[in-house]
Amino acid sequence: MSDVHVRGVRYEVDRPLLADIDLVLRAGEMTALSGPSGSGKTTLLSIVGGLLEPTAGEATYDGASTWRGTGDPRPEVAFVLQVYGLVPILSARENVSVALRARGVDPVAADEQAVAALTRFHIADLADRQVEELSGGQMQRVALARGLCVGAGVLLADEPTSELDEGNRALVLAELRREAERGAVVVVATHDPAVVDACDAHHALDDGRLVDHTEPVHLPGHPEPAPEPGPPSRHPSPAPEPAPEPAPEHQHEPEQHRPEQHQPPAPVDHSAFRRPPAGR
Ligand SMILES: Nc1ncnc2c1ncn2[C@@H]1O[C@H](COP(=O)(O)OP(=O)(O)OP(=O)(O)O)[C@@H](O)[C@H]1O
Numbered sequence: 194m195s196d197v198h199v200r201g202v203r204y205e206v207d208r209p210l211l212a213d214i215d216l217v218l219r220a221g222e223m224t225a226l227s228g229p230s231g232s233g234k235t236t237l238l239s240i241v242g243g244l245l246e247p248t249a250g251e252a253t254y255d256g257a258s259t260w261r262g263t264g265d266p267r268p269e270v271a272f273v274l275q276v277y278g279l280v281p282i283l284s285a286r287e288n289v290s291v292a293l294r295a296r297g298v299d300p301v302a303a304d305e306q307a308v309a310a311l312t313r314f315h316i317a318d319l320a321d322r323q324v325e326e327l328s329g330g331q332m333q334r335v336a337l338a339r340g341l342c343v344g345a346g347v348l349l350a351d352e353p354t355s356e357l358d359e360g361n362r363a364l365v366l367a368e369l370r371r372e373a374e375r376g377a378v379v380v381v382a383t384h385d386p387a388v389v390d391a392c393d394a395h396h397a398l399d400d401g402r403l404v405d406h407t408e409p410v411h412l413p414g415h416p417e418p419a420p421e422p423g424p425p426s427r428h429p430s431p432a433p434e435p436a437p438e439p440a441p442e443h444q445h446e447p448e449q450h451r452p453e454q455h456q457p458p459a460p461v462d463h464s465a466f467r468r469p470p471a472g473r
Pocket residue numbers: 206207210228229230231232233234235236237
């Protein structure tokens with residue numbers, strides 16, 4: 194298990210987009226990266242994953258820079274992109290299978306593993322549907338299946354729950370937790386306070402800089418941290434949420450980019466997604 198170290202990272206295009214970024218993204222943990230739109234979350238994930246070369250500083254994983262000089266990520270890195278990056282005319286299974294074949298898995302095994310990955314996100318029944326026929330939330334889960342199926346050491350997810358209803362968000366958080374528990378560095382860029390709350394660590398960006406550097410996350414069995422004086426937090430406590438049982442997918446009408454918003458509200462215990470205390 195190796196952490197990701199981000200040291201002195203600055204990134205400029207025609208102006209500074211990131212400055213003075215120093216942080217450690219720990220293996221075995223889920224780390225939230227929050228901040229307003231345009232604050233630099235995607236840019237930072239891209240540097241951490243080796244898609245962008247920082248103007249100054251570096252991100253390292255396992256002792257080596259994540260930037261390989263080409264813009265291609267290292268094989269240990271997997272992304273779940275905000276725009277999904279799926280091939281619309283391929284099936285859900287093929288989109289996942291391609292990622293496995295690219296890592297040397299033979300085609301038959303890749304297809305089997307792809308269906309298993311889709312099953313993790315309760316969309317195995319959509320395996321043979323062309324991605325362009327799927328709803329936004331279904332596409333997002335195909336992208337998650339593709340990102341999580343390869344057993345990456347560093348998993349970088351950009352707004353992975355933006356299109357999901359509450360039940361599927363809970364499912365995705367549980368699957369991201371599984372990735373952390375097998376030792377991966379899991380980083381989630383998000384606007385969703387419930388996702389932040391489910392993470393072990395939290396870094397907030399504002400205008401390309403880290404602010405409130407790391408907020409403690411309340412762990413089960415520990416007292417709630419005292420509220421900080423001053424202006425209200427940008428991450429208010431989440432409202433009561435629905436149960437984590439996602440609805441099975443049996444719809445057969447094509448749905449185009451509709452957020453999944455059809456679950457009735459019910460309480461969710463977010464402690465289920467958190468890492469259990471040591472010794473458990
Ligand atoms: N290639 C680029 N050239 C110039 N500016 C860019 C480029 N890519 C991103 N930016 C700018 O960098 C800033 C940070 O963008 P970024 O996508 O990292 O923000 P974000 O926090 O991920 O936003 P969102 O929550 O909306 O996804 C924005 O002001 C954006 O306009």
